[in-house]
Amino acid sequence: MLSLISILGFACALAARVAALNPVVVHEQEFSDSVTNDRFVIIGIDYQPGGQGAYGTGSGDPLSNGTTCLRDAALMQQLGVNTIRCYNVDPSLDHNDCVSIFDSVGIYILIDVNAPVPGLSIDRSNPSSSYTTSYLQHIFTVVEAFKSFPNTLGFFAGNEIINDVATGQANPPYIRAVQRDLKNYIAAHAPRTIPVGYSAADVQEVLQDTWAYLQCKNSNGTNDASRSDFFGLNSYSWCGSHSSYTISGYSTLVETFSNTTIPIFLSEYGCNDPAPRVFDEVTTLYGPQMTTLSGGLVYQYTQDSSNYGLVQTYGNGTAQLLGDYDTLMGQYDKIDVSLLASSNSTATSLQPPQCNADLISSDGFSTDFNIPNPPNGVDQLIKSGVPNAPTGSIVSVTRTSVQVAVYATNGARLSGLEIQAVSTANSPGQSRSGLSTGAVASATASSSADTSSTSAGGSGSASSTGAAASAKASSGAYRFGAGFAGAAVVIGAGAFAL
Known part of the structure; x- marks a missing residue:
């Protein structure tokens, strides 16, 4: 018979045990779960609290x-998000807690390796001058910081350079x-293959050529490391209820x-x-x-001066x-999740x-496929x-x-907000709690806090324009739909203490 000490020791071992999401891999024009082989479609949000202006201030890394x-x-899990994109990260900081939290709720992470300061990104006006050893060491360090997390979905090598x-x-x-260079570094030092791709501007004159240039095979073998593994598109072409397919x-x-022979998704939309x-x-x-595409990421989670936010955050x-x-949650709830998991028969x-x-096809677009050698x-x-x-x-x-x-949109404070452990990618309606407000609305958060107003996005982001968004107030008590039954558990996507 086990002693009480043995039982307690076993319980502690369980509490310290950490399970994780299955890594996502690229299979031709689709992402898929590396274990179940189910198709993975991005239901995502661009996530950069503080914006690029906060980089280097000590508070500009969204995952620290x-x-x-x-x-x-917790709010993204309620919403149904399964992926976030982070534009600016500081590889010297500790990301373990944040990435583990997102892993535990079934959320994958796309990381931009560049930073919005000179020398840490490719200068579109003079790319050869910025393609340096020190620049590459920086982006390799970003890979080092995130290579061991199973929910690292991929790395963006560039954003709207063209x-x-x-x-x-x-x-x-x-x-x-x-x-x-990124893919060669990952192959040499990461525990698994991690996809690398590009996020493109929705500029019709160059869009198709950019995709064609980056997805083609530039070698006689099967392994062309310079080729994109995926292609993101920052697109704001669907505007309002009068638009259509x-x-x-x-x-x-x-x-x-x-x-397409690589996954394509909207890396920004909204x-x-x-x-x-x-x-x-x-x-x-x-x-x-639109089963050819692999979903998209709404721009953006945090409110700022450009009025694209879903949530207003305070100091x-x-x-x-x-x-x-609220509106996005209602639309997400209409998604047929079973359709998303099915592979595209044409892929x-x-x-x-x-x-x-x-x-x-465009005059003036590069037809030079001689890729520069790495710097000394x-x-x-x-x-x-x-x-x-x-x-x-x-x-x-x-x-x-x-x-x-x-606080809810009507100013009432939410109660019972918490994360729920899951073992697979999050999806709309999967992990809803009975979260609600009281009958009487409390003061809004803005009465006692400073707002954060710097803009998010990578350098040259297409999301700096747009009319001011108005927050649609709800009446009465705010309530999420009922859903997740049972308490948090020890074994699942993350280890939770009982």
Whole structure:
């Protein structure tokens, strides 16, 4: 018979045990779960509290404050999000708590490796001058910081570097060079293959050529490291309730990318003119007409001066839901999740075309597929690895209840906000609690806190315009739908203390 000490020791061992999400892999034009082989479609939000202006201030990394991440992960889990995109991260900081929290609620992470300061990103006006050993060491360090997390979905090698025909001349070879270097570093030092891709501007003159240039095969073998593993598109073409599948140009996107050999998704979407947003594009993006695409990420989680936010956050850690949050939840709830898990029958046995000038249609866009060699010292850096690099790992998540005040759109404080342990990717309606407010609304968070107003997004983001969004107030007590039954458990996507 086991002694009480043995039983307690076994219980402690269980409490410290950490399970995690299955990594996502690329299979031709789809993402899929590496264990179940089910298709993975991104239901996501762009997540950069503080914005790029906060980078380097000590508070500009969205994945370094566990209290904030717990608050936001709980709200995203209720919403139905399964992926976030973070534009600016500081690889020297500790990301274990935040990434583990998001892992525990079934949320994957896409990381931009660049930073919005000179020398830490490719300069679209002079790419050769910014493609340096010190730059590559920085982005390799970002890989080191996130390579060991199973919910790291992928790395963006660049964001909107090509934004017109002129920048489509010199930059494409350097984008492929950065992708090659990242993938070679991952192959040498990561415990698994992690996809690397690009986030493109929705500029019609160069969009198709950018995709064609980055997805083609530039070698005679099967392994071309310079090739994109996925392709994101920052698109704000569906605006308001009067738009449609054809008016927005979504139908053109499906036609353009019908023979893609890599996953394509909207890395930003959510036009806010007219406002408030209605998010009618959601049911189309995740419907049967657009199974070629792999979902998308709404811009953006945190409210700022450009009025794209779902949630208003404050300097003291409190937050208030905005009308867009409620509206997006209603649209997410219409998604047929079973449709998303089914593989696209047209995505089988796809082979990338061989790179050649015939793939490019625009005069002035690069047809040069001679990819620049790495700068001096980079081959050795890839071989040896970044010295003293910070490497993260999943840790036990022992706190589940949100520690800061969160308010509904009507100003009433939410009660019972907490994360729930899951073992698979989150989805709309999967982990809803009976979260509600009291009958009497309390003062809103803004009465006692300063707002955060810096803008989010990568350099050259297409999301700096739009009409001011108005928050749609709800009447009466705010309530999420009933759903998740039972208490938090020890064994699941993350280890939770009983």
